[in-house]
Amino acid sequence: MRKICIINQKGGVAKTTTAVNLAAGLSRQGKKVLLVDMDAQGGIRTSFNCDDQPDMHDILVGGVNVLEAIRPLGKNLDVITSKETLTRCELIITNEKDRESLLRRKFEQIKDYDYVILDCPPSLGILNQNAFLYADEALVPVSTDYLGIDGLNKIVKAIANVSTVFGHNIKITKIVPTLFDKRNKICRQSLDKIRSDYYEIVSEPIRVDTRVKEAPANGKSIFTYAKSSRAAQDYGKLVQSVINDEPQIEKLADAQDPLEVVQVIPAVAK
Numbered sequence: 185m186r187k188i189c190i191i192n193q194k195g196g197v198a199k200t201t202t203a204v205n206l207a208a209g210l211s212r213q214g215k216k217v218l219l220v221d222m223d224a225q226g227g228i229r230t231s232f233n234c235d236d237q238p239d240m241h242d243i244l245v246g247g248v249n250v251l252e253a254i255r256p257l258g259k260n261l262d263v264i265t266s267k268e269t270l271t272r273c274e275l276i277i278t279n280e281k282d283r284e285s286l287l288r289r290k291f292e293q294i295k296d297y298d299y300v301i302l303d304c305p306p307s308l309g310i311l312n313q314n315a316f317l318y319a320d321e322a323l324v325p326v327s328t329d330y331l332g333i334d335g336l337n338k339i340v341k342a343i344a345n346v347s348t349v350f351g352h353n354i355k356i357t358k359i360v361p362t363l364f365d366k367r368n369k370i371c372r373q374s375l376d377k378i379r380s381d382y383y384e385i386v387s388e389p390i391r392v393d394t395r396v397k398e399a400p401a402n403g404k405s406i407f408t409y410a411k412s413s414r415a416a417q418d419y420g421k422l423v424q425s426v427i428n429d430e431p432q433i434e435k436l437a438d439a440q441d442p443l444e445v446v447q448v449i450p451a452v453a454k
């Protein structure tokens with residue numbers, strides 16, 4: 185089971201959009217996927233018009249069993265939602281012992297999936313520390329502009345720190361350039377810079393496409409809302425490249441030698 189957090193402390197870089205469409209795309213390829221919203225903004229709940237149901241807050245501090253909070257969204261695709269109450273939860277768990285590993289303990293019963301995809305909030309707060317310690321992999325969406333690159337370097341350092349401080353081996357397995365407009369010089373320069381700094385873990389860019397904004401308003405992923413759109417093509421390629429990594433990731437899980445692990449994240453190792 186691959187546990188991937190979609191993370192960047194910078195806001196508005198397409199984390200939620202990527203989490204939703206990656207999860208939907210993987211499920212359409214026959215993978216069993218659990219999509220988890222770690223953000224009090226509740227973007228996933230809104231994107232799919234989910235009803236009120238036990239959610240992340242109830243799991244973390246309300247004594248609800250994680251299995252009771254899972255809802256089906258479609259074939260091969262389940263969801264755990266969040267809403268604004270998650271902010272309160274953040275305050276409560278801040279005072280708890282072993283607060284960074286709460287999610288890991290609460291999610292112990294989750295085994296029956298090929299992928300768990302976590303949509304993280306734009307911060308480096310306690311909820312994201314929990315996501316870091318639960319996940320084995322980080323997928324980092326980065327907007328193709330100057331501030332995006334600055335944010336990328338910061339999140340790469342933060343992930344390296346978490347690995348050192350908590351002794352948890354989370355790997356950045358994919359950096360996804362987002363909001364790409366090839367007519368824009370800054371976008372092209374940013375993409376070149378991201379590629380030259382991070383090499384093969386950089387995916388093909390996701391192009392700007394207004395259909396992406398329309399899909400959640402219709403309660404759909406880009407694949408069902410506009411299957412021939414630019415964004416559906418780009419997210420389709422991302423899904424395929426995540427699946428293509430599977431053999432390598434399995435090897436890493438078995439790797440005894442940390443150097444083997446380092447090769448997957450060459451830029452972080454530099």
Ligand SMILES: Nc1ncnc2c1ncn2[C@@H]1O[C@H](COP(=O)(O)OP(=O)(O)OP(=O)(O)O)[C@@H](O)[C@H]1O
Pocket residue numbers: 194195196197198199200201202223225227304305306362363364390391392393394396397415
């Ligand atoms: N490829 C795209 N083309 C056009 N608009 C996009 C694209 N990807 C994302 N957007 C839009 O950009 C905005 C931010 O996207 P999103 O909510 O996914 O970012 P986020 O990183 O999750 O934000 P936050 O940090 O607030 O959680 C949204 O309005 C979304 O519809």
Ligand SMILES: [Mg+2]
Pocket residue numbers: 199200201223225227304305
């Ligand atoms: Mg978001």
